[in-house]
Amino acid sequence: MPRIRFDSVEKRYGQTQVLPPFDLTFEDGEFTVLVGPSGCGKSTTLRMLAGLEEVTSGEIWFDDRPITRLEPKDRDIAMVFQDYALYPHMNIAKNMSFALRLQRVPKAEIDAKVDRVARMLGIETLLQRKPGELSGGQRQRVAMGRALVRDASTFLFDEPLSNLDAKLRGKMRTELAEMRNTLDKNMVYVTHDQVEAMTLGDRIVVMANGLVQQQGSAEELFKAPANAFVAGFIGSPTMNFLNADLVEDNGTLAVRGPGFTLDLPPDFGARTRALSGPEVIVGIRPAGFQLASDRDARGSTIDLSIKVSEYLGNQTILVTMCGDHDIVVELDSAARFQRGTTTTFVVAPDHIMVFDKKTELRL
Amino acid sequence: MTQSYERQNPAFYALVLALVVMSVGPIYLMLTTSLRLNVDIMSDASALFFMPTLRNYETVLCNALWYEPAHVDYCDPTFGRALGNSLIVALVSTGVTLVVGCMAAYALVRFRFMGRGTLSLTTLMMRMVPPAVLLVPVFGIWTFQYHLDGTHAGIILVYVAMNLPFVIWILQSFIVQVPIQLEEAARIDGANAFQVFFLVVLPVIKPGLAAASIFTFRIAWNEFLIANALLDRSTRTVPVTIVNSLTEYGIDWGVIMATGMLLAVPPILFTFVASKQIITGMTAGAVKG
Numbered sequence: 068m069p070r071i072r073f074d075s076v077e078k079r080y081g082q083t084q085v086l087p088p089f090d091l092t093f094e095d096g097e098f099t100v101l102v103g104p105s106g107c108g109k110s111t112t113l114r115m116l117a118g119l120e121e122v123t124s125g126e127i128w129f130d131d132r133p134i135t136r137l138e139p140k141d142r143d144i145a146m147v148f149q150d151y152a153l154y155p156h157m158n159i160a161k162n163m164s165f166a167l168r169l170q171r172v173p174k175a176e177i178d179a180k181v182d183r184v185a186r187m188l189g190i191e192t193l194l195q196r197k198p199g200e201l202s203g204g205q206r207q208r209v210a211m212g213r214a215l216v217r218d219a220s221t222f223l224f225d226e227p228l229s230n231l232d233a234k235l236r237g238k239m240r241t242e243l244a245e246m247r248n249t250l251d252k253n254m255v256y257v258t259h260d261q262v263e264a265m266t267l268g269d270r271i272v273v274m275a276n277g278l279v280q281q282q283g284s285a286e287e288l289f290k291a292p293a294n295a296f297v298a299g300f301i302g303s304p305t306m307n308f309l310n311a312d313l314v315e316d317n318g319t320l321a322v323r324g325p326g327f328t329l330d331l332p333p334d335f336g337a338r339t340r341a342l343s344g345p346e347v348i349v350g351i352r353p354a355g356f357q358l359a360s361d362r363d364a365r366g367s368t369i370d371l372s373i374k375v376s377e378y379l380g381n382q383t384i385l386v387t388m389c390g391d392h393d394i395v396v397e398l399d400s401a402a403r404f405q406r407g408t409t410t411t412f413v414v415a416p417d418h419i420m421v422f423d424k425k426t427e428l429r430l
Numbered sequence: 431m432t433q434s435y436e437r438q439n440p441a442f443y444a445l446v447l448a449l450v451v452m453s454v455g456p457i458y459l460m461l462t463t464s465l466r467l468n469v470d471i472m473s474d475a476s477a478l479f480f481m482p483t484l485r486n487y488e489t490v491l492c493n494a495l496w497y498e499p500a501h502v503d504y505c506d507p508t509f510g511r512a513l514g515n516s517l518i519v520a521l522v523s524t525g526v527t528l529v530v531g532c533m534a535a536y537a538l539v540r541f542r543f544m545g546r547g548t549l550s551l552t553t554l555m556m557r558m559v560p561p562a563v564l565l566v567p568v569f570g571i572w573t574f575q576y577h578l579d580g581t582h583a584g585i586i587l588v589y590v591a592m593n594l595p596f597v598i599w600i601l602q603s604f605i606v607q608v609p610i611q612l613e614e615a616a617r618i619d620g621a622n623a624f625q626v627f628f629l630v631v632l633p634v635i636k637p638g639l640a641a642a643s644i645f646t647f648r649i650a651w652n653e654f655l656i657a658n659a660l661l662d663r664s665t666r667t668v669p670v671t672i673v674n675s676l677t678e679y680g681i682d683w684g685v686i687m688a689t690g691m692l693l694a695v696p697p698i699l700f701t702f703v704a705s706k707q708i709i710t711g712m713t714a715g716a717v718k719g
Contacts, residue, residue, distance in 0.1 A: 117614075117618060118617075118618075119614050119617070119618075138617070138622075139614075139617045139618045140617060140618070140619075140620040140621065140622070144618060145618065146614075146615070146618045148611050148614070148615060150609075150611060152609065152611035152612050152614065152615040153615075154612060154615075154616075154630055154633075154634075155612075155634060156633040156634055156636075165616070165619050165621075165629075166619035166620050169619060169620045169621055169625060170620060213615075213619075217619070
């Protein structure tokens with residue numbers, strides 16, 4: 068499998084710069100997920116890799132081979148489209164074997180390959196039907212099957228699950244994760260869903276506004292986000308952000324905002340040197356809060372008034388207010404909360420992330 | 431539950447009846463006349479009661495039949511030949527128009543080139559020129575410059591030129607509806623530009639091709655004006671032949687009507703076959719709707 072490298076690739080439509088020159092490397096055999104909100108350039112990146120979109124400047128390399136000017140068919144790639152793009156006039160078997168028939172592969176071999184992939188995806192009974200007679204989930208499988216039959220070195224997925232209902236999406240996600248482990252292929256997967264990104268990606272590339280914000284494993288992105296955007300994008304429910312000032316109180320650093328003062332870890336001082344001013348953004352994940360009444364609770368306290376309490380069985384999600392900011396709190400306990408009451412919570416210092424107000428970079 | 435029908439104005443039924451008589455009447459007259467002997471046609475007595483006969487049809491098709499009709503002393507090959515000519519001209523011109531038209535329409539829809547919009551509009555504007563205006567120049571050029579008068583190729587060329595603008599226009603609207611992802615998927619699957627067009631786009635726009643073919647076939651089949659000017663005795667199409675058989679020495683109404691009936695059969699068959707291809711929802715299941 069080739070190592071795919073984007074070398075200062077740029078994309079413009081006329082005068083509009085969609086993607087400023089950027090570098091990106093997809094390692095051999097890796098499952099890479101490009102994730103970001105819509106319009107961030109992730110699909111354009113994928114389509115440039117596929118050869119469906121021209122590269123304005125720069126070069127894309129497969130190992131040492133420049134492929135920027137190659138036709139899609141010469142790049143040894145297979146792609147699954149967001150809205151399936153099945154050939155409506157061919158039955159499923161014909162759809163899946165289209166590429167092989169174009170390559171004039173012997174019929175017996177085609178049949179064997181189609182049969183194997185169809186079995187793998189559980190669509191062997193549908194082979195004689197037309198795409199119009201299938202449900203959304205079945206069509207999605209066929210679209211995957213069409214790519215898998217190819218045996219290409221690189222697989223591209225353009226939001227393949229976004230048209231499925233939630234339950235089916237979860238199921239397909241699990242199957243994709245299984246597939247990732249059995250196939251030794253390069254896979255590049257585009258999605259706007261951070262859950263898909265976290266569960267599938269060996270490596271996740273977070274994009275926004277045409278720029279790569281951060282790349283790394285799911286754990287890296289979750290525990291050490293580079294900036295406020297990544298911190299807010301990765302994780303569910305999303306991180307709470309509060310405006311605050313950095314203050315020094317009795318020798319320990321703390322962040323103080325309207326209605327709260329939270330202590331920072333003792334070694335935090337060294338990290339504040341890059342700070343452009345005293346104003347910061349404080350980020351706390353919903354799971355970073357504990358009830359003050361818990362026995363092992365430690366850290367600074369914060370009073371939150373409860374707006375909505377959502378009991379989900381194992382956890383309870385609270386939407387609370389701190390000043391005029393909404394704060395989402397996720398608790399393991401099944402304790403019930405009364406609307407409108409104020410409860411004291413505790414935030415441990417190592418659950419607090421601090422971002423520079425101007426640059427939004429994490430300290 | 432009671433079912434109520436809205437009471438219609440009697441004038442409505444009268445109007446419907448008038449329309450039916452107007453559209454079916456001529457066909458009925460043609461059919462009954464074609465089934466009569468000339469004596470019956472001319473006599474007033476047998477307006478309603480007569481002995482139907484296929485003699486007129488036998489006369490028209492005398493050189494195509496496997497037996498020699500007893501009543502025919504001299505087998506005039508004109509009508510049979512004319513039917514053959516019409517079939518050749520209509521089928522070939524329809525075929526050529528479709529092949530050229532679908533490619534032109536595809537290029538106009540999918541490719542970006544200078545003057546694309548103008549070209550697209552011009553094709554339709556060509557359609558607005560009445561054929562009568564073209565008659566004299568076409569006759570002159572075809573006869574004196576290229577010597578295409580009296581040939582199938584000559585008239586086919588005219589019909590292709592005449593029908594092409596409309597066919598391009600119809601097919602454009604069908605090609606626009608083909609999801610671009612289908613073509614992208616085919617390109618990734620390894621298809622070159624021609625394979626994308628012939629293996630993916632054409633099958634999907636089959637309904638459009640059928641509609642366009644019905645249209646071109648009927649125009650080529652019925653056209654009289656230019657055919658009359660360009661064609662000679664051996665290449666005449668049926669409409670020209672019918673008119674030419676109205677002579678000052680005698681008009682064989684029975685034979686003319688029989689020819690008329692036969693003239694109507696191929697377009698009906700063609701339309702029937704082609705319209706089978708017009709099924710809606712051709713792209714169903716291609717992409718998430």
